[in-house]
Amino acid sequence: MKLTGSKLVALIGVCLSVFTACQKEALDPGFNEAVSFGKPKSVDKTLQTVVSVPEPCIQRSLVAGKNTIVGTVDVATGSQGELYITYNITKPNVYLLETHADVFKSIDQLKADKKISGGGAIPGKFAFSNSFKAGEKVTSYTVVVPQSYVSQYSVNGTIFIATHASLSTGDSAWAGITNDAPKGVSLQNALQFPGANWSVYFDFDINQCGGMDFTFAWEDLQNLGNDGDYNDLVVQADGLRTGDELKLTFKIVARGAFNDHSFKIKIPMAGITAIQGADGGPAPEYTTDGSNYIIRVFESTKNALPANGDPYDQVNTLLQYDCVAPAVKSIVLKVNGDFVYNTSKPYYPFISVYPSGAAPWGSTYDLSLYDFTGQDTWVNSVGVSFPNGIIIPKNWRWPLEGVTISGPYPAFPANNWAANLANPSLTYDLNRCK
Numbered sequence: 394m395k396l397t398g399s400k401l402v403a404l405i406g407v408c409l410s411v412f413t414a415c416q417k418e419a420l421d422p423g424f425n426e427a428v429s430f431g432k433p434k435s436v437d438k439t440l441q442t443v444v445s446v447p448e449p450c451i452q453r454s455l456v457a458g459k460n461t462i463v464g465t466v467d468v469a470t471g472s473q474g475e476l477y478i479t480y481n482i483t484k485p486n487v488y489l490l491e492t493h494a495d496v497f498k499s500i501d502q503l504k505a506d507k508k509i510s511g512g513g514a515i516p517g518k519f520a521f522s523n524s525f526k527a528g529e530k531v532t533s534y535t536v537v538v539p540q541s542y543v544s545q546y547s548v549n550g551t552i553f554i555a556t557h558a559s560l561s562t563g564d565s566a567w568a569g570i571t572n573d574a575p576k577g578v579s580l581q582n583a584l585q586f587p588g589a590n591w592s593v594y595f596d597f598d599i600n601q602c603g604g605m606d607f608t609f610a611w612e613d614l615q616n617l618g619n620d621g622d623y624n625d626l627v628v629q630a631d632g633l634r635t636g637d638e639l640k641l642t643f644k645i646v647a648r649g650a651f652n653d654h655s656f657k658i659k660i661p662m663a664g665i666t667a668i669q670g671a672d673g674g675p676a677p678e679y680t681t682d683g684s685n686y687i688i689r690v691f692e693s694t695k696n697a698l699p700a701n702g703d704p705y706d707q708v709n710t711l712l713q714y715d716c717v718a719p720a721v722k723s724i725v726l727k728v729n730g731d732f733v734y735n736t737s738k739p740y741y742p743f744i745s746v747y748p749s750g751a752a753p754w755g756s757t758y759d760l761s762l763y764d765f766t767g768q769d770t771w772v773n774s775v776g777v778s779f780p781n782g783i784i785i786p787k788n789w790r791w792p793l794e795g796v797t798i799s800g801p802y803p804a805f806p807a808n809n810w811a812a813n814l815a816n817p818s819l820t821y822d823l824n825r826c827k
């Protein structure tokens with residue numbers, strides 16, 4: 394039995410009453426993630442009835458010493474409105490010594506609560522703290538934030554989350570949005586606390602829980618000729634690392650194109666020990682370029698998401714046809730301690746475009762996400778360049794067929810353009826499928 398964060402909390406709940414018996418079990422070989430059940434200050438009474446932590450809604454990278462990913466922080470919501478914040482260390486021989494977590498509504502509130510100073514955030518003053526002995530080798534710990542505390546600090550469903558850890562390596566770690574950097578990653582684009590230290594935090598939308606991590610969308614023609622509707626292929630994606638597994642789930646939600654596509658991902662080989670299907674499904678086909686695996690998730694997006702009456706095989710971009718339920722596929726990567734999971738850029742998604750209209754026949758070309766690769770742009774009729782593939786870090790409503798993206802989203806392509814949906818009637822609502 395592998396003990397994950399979810400099992401850990403279950404053990405905490407049970408072990409508080411039957412400490413000795415659980416201690417014995419928890420210290421059996423293979424159970425050494427379970428040693429944090431002592432007297433966690435953060436565990437409130439509601440935990441007594443908790444049997445497992447719900448599936449996380451979001452996962453952020455836990456970054457030590459500014460540049461090194463050592464694991465993840467997961468956030469899940471419970472049926473009583475409580476939040477589960479789980480630290481998971483994935484780097485070998487690194488253990489949790491202290492965790493300090495808090496949720497808050499604004500920097501001003503933290504200042505008023507004296508949890509922040511000129512030196513930055515003060516983890517020791519965070520509301521949910523716990524400490525562990527080095528010999529306990531704790532790699533996973535879940536903080537439960539009660540509903541009453543969540544509701545006190547959330548504003549319209551949004552809450553900010555600060556998660557600090559002190560590690561057995563002597564490093565401090567914080568969780569947040571990461572970027573590539575020469576030394577590994579940077580927290581340059583993470584939400585930064587004011588003050589002298591490099592403390593960071595992240596935001597969480599309680600109402601978006603259950604949504605997907607990313608939406609990828611493409612204009613699928615090269616050079617001239619695109620109409621800017623960014624619905625030629627729309628794929629939503631979720632990634633979840635637990636223990637020695639990374640489960641990736643992909644949903645084709647729209648296909649507003651005559652061209653057919655294969656949808657693939659490219660991911661560094663380091664630390665990947667097996668590529669498998671999920672939930673009993675077959676393993677995906679893959680190749681390698683020597684340093685990356687190239688995994689074919691959908692061979693033909695037309696076959697995966699068949700049209701429903703549209704003569705040009707388009708799906709979920711025109712309102713006169715019924716919604717087609719998304720095509721879903723999950724894959725599982727078995728990973729070891731060499732595998733680095735950057736939650737902000739988990740892999741490179743790309744499409745192979747088949748102008749024949751039927752993959753894998755005829756000539757083809759590849760289009761990636763500009764945000765990830767800096768490659769693949771097209772030019773409109775007045776000579777302005779735009780990316781072929783874009784990424785939106787959540788569920789996203791794409792434009793209707795032939796509607797230029799700047800209609801519904803006038804800020805495109807400025808930073809955070811997707812936050813401003815000015816005209817929902819120009820976009821497709823997947824709730825039509827329900």
Ligand SMILES: [Ca+2]
Pocket residue numbers: 612613619620621622623624625
């Ligand atoms: Ca288009």
Ligand SMILES: [Ca+2]
Pocket residue numbers: 622623624625649650710794795
């Ligand atoms: Ca289109």
